[in-house]
Amino acid sequence: MTGYIVPAILILATALALHKKEDAYGLLVTGAADGLKLLLSIIPTLVILLTAVTMLRSSGGIEHLSRWLSPVFRLFSIPPETAMLVLIRPFSGSAALAVGAELMATYGVDSQIGRTAAVMLGSTETTFYTVSVYFGAAGIQRTRYTIPAALIADLTGFVMSSLTVRLLFP
Amino acid sequence: MLMAWIWLVVLLFSVISGIFSERTIDLGAAIAEGSQKGISLAIGMAGSMCLWSGVGTLMDRAGLTGLLAKLLRPLLHRIFPGTRTDPALERDLSANICANFLGLGNAATPMGIRAAKRMTDPRQPQTATDQLCRLIVLNTASIQLIPATVAAIRSQLGCAAPFDILPAVWITSLCSAGLGVTAAWCIGKVWRT
Numbered sequence: 001m002t003g004y005i006v007p008a009i010l011i012l013a014t015a016l017a018l019h020k021k022e023d024a025y026g027l028l029v030t031g032a033a034d035g036l037k038l039l040l041s042i043i044p045t046l047v048i049l050l051t052a053v054t055m056l057r058s059s060g061g062i063e064h065l066s067r068w069l070s071p072v073f074r075l076f077s078i079p080p081e082t083a084m085l086v087l088i089r090p091f092s093g094s095a096a097l098a099v100g101a102e103l104m105a106t107y108g109v110d111s112q113i114g115r116t117a118a119v120m121l122g123s124t125e126t127t128f129y130t131v132s133v134y135f136g137a138a139g140i141q142r143t144r145y146t147i148p149a150a151l152i153a154d155l156t157g158f159v160m161s162s163l164t165v166r167l168l169f170p
Numbered sequence: 171m172l173m174a175w176i177w178l179v180v181l182l183f184s185v186i187s188g189i190f191s192e193r194t195i196d197l198g199a200a201i202a203e204g205s206q207k208g209i210s211l212a213i214g215m216a217g218s219m220c221l222w223s224g225v226g227t228l229m230d231r232a233g234l235t236g237l238l239a240k241l242l243r244p245l246l247h248r249i250f251p252g253t254r255t256d257p258a259l260e261r262d263l264s265a266n267i268c269a270n271f272l273g274l275g276n277a278a279t280p281m282g283i284r285a286a287k288r289m290t291d292p293r294q295p296q297t298a299t300d301q302l303c304r305l306i307v308l309n310t311a312s313i314q315l316i317p318a319t320v321a322a323i324r325s326q327l328g329c330a331a332p333f334d335i336l337p338a339v340w341i342t343s344l345c346s347a348g349l350g351v352t353a354a355w356c357i358g359k360v361w362r363t
Binding site for chain 1 (some may be wrong): 172173176177181184187191196197201204205208211223224225227228231232233234276279297298303306309319320323324327328331333334337339341342346351353357
């Protein structure tokens with residue numbers, strides 16, 4: 001089923017664009033160029049952070065970390081192996097990408113942990129970055145309850161990622 | 171500066187765990203391997219990142235953004251009462267949400283910032299209003315149609331069906347956005363100052 005969602009979206013978008021007399025092909029190409037620029041901008045961070053994560057993994061540091069944190073993670077029924085990802089996600093998007101990619105490679109893309117990491121990456125945002133960009137631009141000093149509420153959303157995301165993967169991929 | 175400290179802590183923590191481990195560990199090799207992994211990952215992701223960024227632009231110009239804005243209007247009026255009387259705010263907000271939905275993060279931020287500026291209270295310009303808090307929470311919950319970057323990583327790692335996580339991603343982000351906004355609403359009711 002999911003194999004047809006993506007082509008269906010592609011066909012729908014192209015047909016709609018042609019209906020509106022837009023140059024669908026030209027738009028695809030311009031957008032693709034933007035994608036390449038975006039990728040180029042994250043490569044340096046990806047290299048530096050994957051170096052750090054690989055060191056942490058091969059020294060056994062990640063295992064220590066997830067062992068210490070596992071009681072808390074079990075409480076929320078989040079796999080403790082994803083501890084690093086959960087901790088870094090609200091602070092840095094590219095660091096989370098590096099940690100998540102490393103998790104998927106270590107445990108396998110179609111494993112429970114690999115899938116949970118992927119869903120976590122796809123359904124949460126770099127909370128503190130977003131908060132600082134928006135409040136910085138709007139000149140807000142007193143953020144009131146924004147951060148606690150945003151962290152509730154993040155926690156829900158992490159718990160639901162683990163839950164949906166367990167239910168949809170038994 | 172925060173990342174510099176995280177970096178240092180990670181390095182020290184790795185060295186300490188390496189020293190106290192029962193295995194002999196070659197951290198030098200790990201460093202060389204890790205940096206190369208960054209490049210391999212980036213090259214492997216390049217194809218899908220380009221394609222989906224193109225599709226996002228296409229969907230935006232094909233009028234999907236306008237259609238979505240129409241569908242979102244009733245919900246938008248409930249979450250952000252200001253949009254009922256301010257058409258410019260409504261336009262910026264729905265453009266922000268739609269661009270995020272289509273994965274055009276770079277296009278979404280400027281419109282979101284414009285909306286945020288219109289939501290400030292002129293009497294207390296430095297304090298976040300209730301609506302502004304809800305806008306940030308909605309933006310941090312990340313509702314996305316196609317999580318392209320993650321799918322790119324998955325296919326680079328040899329996944330046969332990189333998009334099979336779509337339903338899980340949709341359900342998860344709807345729940346976190348819903349609960350986040352509800353939480354913001356409830357806290358906003360009791361929060362004075």
